[in-house]
Amino acid sequence: MTQPVLFLHLQDAELTSQLLRSDVVRRFVIYKSQSDQCWVEQLLRQRCDLAFIEVDNTEAAQYELLQQSNRLAEIDFILISKGIPDLAVDHLMRSGAGYHFRQPLDLAAVLDAVQDFYQQLSSVTVKRKVQSSDLDQFGLLVGSSAAMLRLYKTVRKVAVTEANVLIVGESGTGKELVANTLHLASHRADQSFVAINCGALSSELIDSELFGHVKGSFTGALRDHQGVFAQAEHGTLFLDEVTEMPLEQQVKLLRVLESGEYRPVGSDKVCRANVRVIAATNRDPLQAVADGVLREDLYFRLSQFPVKVPALCEREGDISGLAQHFLAYCNAREQQQKQLSDAALTVIRRHSWPGNVRELKHAVERAFILADRLIEPEHLLLERATPGVAADIPADMPLDELEKAAILAALERNGGNKTDTAEQLGISVKTLYNKLEKYQQQR
Template identity: 50%
Template sequence: MKYLNETSHMVGLSKATRNLQNAIQKVAPLEAAVLLYGESGTGKELAARMIHDLSNRRTSPFISVNCGALPRELLNTELFGHEKGSFTGAIYQHQGYFEQADGGTLLLDEITEMPLSFQVYLLRALETGTFRRVGGHQEIKTNPRVIATTNIDPWQAVERGKLRPDLFFRLAEFPLYLAPLRDRDEDAILLAHYFLESFNETYEENKRFTNDALQFISNNSWPGNVRELRHAIHHAFILANDEIDERKFHRGQWQSTPSYQDKLVYSLVGLSIEDIEKNLIPATLDHFKGDKKQTAQCLGISLKTLYNRLNLISEIDGKEDLNKVVNFSTKNSNAFLARESD
């Protein structure tokens, strides 16, 4: 998918993109809350904007809020506003984002970055359609359509305590997954041409890709997704004269290499699940300085399961084959590839 242009169209012919377009066109005219999830750079805000532009609220405000960028102490006043004199420095009445988005669309970007303790207030506002400004006593009615985004699996976010289950179900009336660019190979070239045409128009140029540049774009995995692809093409566009060839791409940054996850998986090939657990669990416990609750949460298991696994590990014969001990330390940037030798 592409970055939004004036007509709110998406670039892409892959099945994933066509399915997304179709789903957006169906849900946009409705009032259902939408939860967009996918990796960073896949175009979640673009999809949210498209939903707004195709809805009956298109002539009303579209307000985007980055939940991770709001300071904890200002969450209440930023989202719900405050009354004049409600605290030191409140020299005028302030309308929060909920009030500004009344009748329009409110995008809560990276909702899982919002503190759990504040999510209950958000849930109440969504359930009742009312809120109070900080320092106020009057219940104010508001009617924004809420769209939320997250770059992590929302179901895992609930399991790990980053998202309240009740808030999740309220926001995910219509969940939509945005696939990474590496799973939409046929879209990369279309996007590249779209971005090139945009830059040519902006800078009044007529540059073009060479075949080797298109091959490079097609072969690259683009872990940063559409955002990374656009920045790479902009960089190459600036360096090129008439033709953009492969050499214009900054290979140190945009070279197709296995991802961190791929390297980690390859480093574990040949080990049994038991071997991995015997190293991963104690290493995670050590990382959290013996805090078993945090360790269990990080590993995605219950506290009871953690105790059972630790007891099992302690009962296993202590003689390890050192060639099978994986170093999970985060102190060494290459630790996930390292195996200790004899």
């Protein structure tokens, strides 16, 4: 096999020296850009397997990068930047799933990424606007903690296989972002990624949503409908909240996974599915099996490769970095220069974040709206634990009444937003609607 070619465009002489001294980089034929020429033009002329680029924030370089981003996305790349908002980099990262490391660099993590490219050069793609921060990024995932770096490594290794993946993690940890990154780093990246929330489907229509239906197959079927298996043909199907799927449909899903065949509602035609299935749940799947809400045989079929997404509290060092990351995005979008005060950052680091990254993102976005220039703790609108709450709960209150009180209180805190309420309570939106309907009938 021909030795792979590495294209280097680095302005940092010390970093260049460190890379060239490493055993990993020595496994490549090195092609270095000429400082007096546009590196984009040189890269497009030079056949290479991996491009290692230090981003130039000049207007001319940004324009050239925007013009050529679609062609550059065909090359595996590692970007180095100072975290300054850069439309050209954002566009390139939406087009291809490489690494984006922000300074100051963890050289070991950078070399690990290069090593992985050496061992398994693969076409990868990303589709997310980058927000300026000091955090590293892989695909749609952002973070520099040890837990996230381990997740990156797991995702990139399983992405290039055809194994079914079961993603497990608390609400708000970014399970759909992991699923999207798995797709974008896979050989199916140029095909569709179709996501469906199993907990939001009515039991009457779930067969149609999964497998499609033909016109006239039931009341209201006014035209043929493609189910998600057909929509995701040759691509990736993401089944979110799979443990909320009714058991009857779990049997049918298992049959498709085992045989690759399904039949649209009302049709006598058997279709063959060519999709990669990724599922996710915020429950403990083994406990879901024990509780009888997830079939054991379906669990084993879905979890050919389980992936655990760390909770925000397990991502040491990422919390304040993510807050700055989300704030920088707001600043770039609104052309502002708002900052977090030291007191606000202290509150952010100490908060438990039960809603994980989603809760943090929403808190920063709310604070950005409320603050003028400097974001203070009061702008974050964080819930504080209320001492003595347990004492206000009658000792003889029935469990269902306690649950009802908790749900209605959460709904009030969220201003009636049912999606946010369901996420905070760790239940599906469908389950929340069912419980609210039950309370309405009890009046």
